[in-house]
Amino acid sequence: MSNRDLSPREARSRFLSRRKAENTDRTLRTYENRLTRFVEFCEERDITKMSELTGWDIDEFRADREAADIAPTTLRGSMVALKQLLDYCESIDVVEDDLADKVNVPTLTRSEESSDQQLAHDDAERLINFYRSSRKWQGRPEHVVLEVAWHVGCRMSGLRALDLRDYNPDEQTLEFRHRPPYTRLKNKEQGERVVGISEKVVDALDTYLARERVDKRDEKGREPLFCARQGRPSNSTFRAWSYMGTQPCLITQCPHSKRRETCDYTRRNFASKCPSSRALHAVRTGSITWQLLQGLDIETVAKRVNARPETIRRHYYKAGLHEEFEELRADVTLKLDIEDNDS
Template identity: 50%
Template sequence: MTRSPSDLTPRSARERFLDECRIDSTDSTIRSYGNRLTPFVEWCEAEGITEVGDLSGWLLDEYRRSLTDDAPVTVKGKMMAVKQLVGYLERIEAVEDDLEDKVPIPSLSAEDERSEVKLAPDDAAKLIEYHRNSVAMRGTAQHAMLEVLWFTGCRMSGVMALDLDDYDEEKGTLRFVNRPQTGTRLKNGNDGERPVAVPPQVVEVLDEFIARERPDKRDDHGRRPLFSTRQGRASDTSVRSWCYLGTQPCLYTSCPHGRNREICKYRKRTHASQCPSSRSPHQIRTGSITWQLNCGMPIEDVAERVNSAPSTIRRHYDVATGEEKLEERRRNHIGNLSLSKDD
């Protein structure tokens, strides 16, 4: 048994911190914290740091300096996670006072702050066109997921939280509701609740998905998820797999990496994330936000749809090139989102 908080190992401290986060954070947020803190724990173990009471400003700076192979934005993300961990340890009196203030957080340029990897609007249009015109893929979970993520710009936690009753076919809306008591908390809690309208073509796809492909299953709380599997509500693993498989460019063109699609291992669910051109839910969201802005929607309207502050969108999500901004955003506000004149 640990004699005092300062005797905690870095690994045990990480687990206690994550347990506290579970009180008011989504599962995906907790996993993000865990993933960012794992390298710190492993570094501590490699350096022989067995008790968090031994941590110091010097050691924290040494850890930051060890992250030489990471991109600047990745380094900042990891150090922000360490700062939150140290803040928790400070509150339980496991480390010296004010150690949190000694965690070095790198300053980044505006370009470094942004994640440049996204599902490009042109690629999204081709992928959606492929799925809509494919006899085999139209109306599948993979297709419906891509349509919802692209046309709403929602987070993965948001799409996982959707129930069948949150979809209103007549109004053409999806309603995002915070339900932490039954397993689906939105990232911003009740502030994340909102209805989001989608184009008629998306409604048609969702109707086909629900009628033909969606397993009629309930989750562990008796709710009927919009995106379900044979086991119940779709997990984040399922959502990611559908996204990775649904965004591979070899669906509509030759492989940009010179691989043979017929024998490529990246086509398999277990390896789809390794495809250099496949995109995660977050990268679809990033591309969607850029595209919605390019369509002429005011940033305040986009912010409301995707549940993010305009300042956050400008800083982290708006990754349009200068050419895109000049050519697309000087057009008049078109009032709707369209992949083509028919949408």
């Protein structure tokens, strides 16, 4: 090992700077959040140098996280991030060789590994039908983001990366492109694809473009498909649109005995607190299950949502164990629409 050394905080910063070329901003923030607790743990115990770390310290960190009564997936995420940090530190000779191997990453059961929260098909259908028939809400960002997220099953980074030029209403397609450094797809160029959308999704997008979209370029001079007053919306804006757009009180009585007119959850900064609102990842999870049950084979869905088939089977497919996939019809993606559900 060399004479160079780093504090835990310096090691985290250096590790994150090396990941910038490989990861989206969202992934970087996830790494930062997961490693912050490790940095705090070290500082609380006066561990000032990474070279001082031992297997005992690593085991104590895991015990500290377990004592916090966090979810199994959160614990695993913390330990995976620590292992990757230590792998990096080994590569630059800051810690002893094989220290990363002493990180005990927990193995999760399938039920622990896969979150049960999703936007249910029935809820999605009621919401989308409401938006399509409402003069007030049709074409608003809450509507079109839900339309695209549900019918495509894309990630938030994919929604944010879409430019106006990526939308072809005549061909009924959206093209997802990796354009770093400002907009990235999770799997970079391998995540690039063209997906088909139904005429009704096209109608929703056209209404949004005609009535709601702010005609503004982003800081790179590009024209975002989804655009806000400041240009390309931030991730927090997309999250707010999803949380606000999936609140059941838009279409029915509040299941939590609140009045929409006075409920704080209807305000943008508090929308995520609504127990019945759903994040975009929950929309994606529900969408993937729904697409499979509409007859798309798992390979087609995997390409459409930019995920591996084995990942879909393990994390996203929420249908019953005895459900069978139907054979894919050649033109199914251009007709795939929530109002045409036969299942």
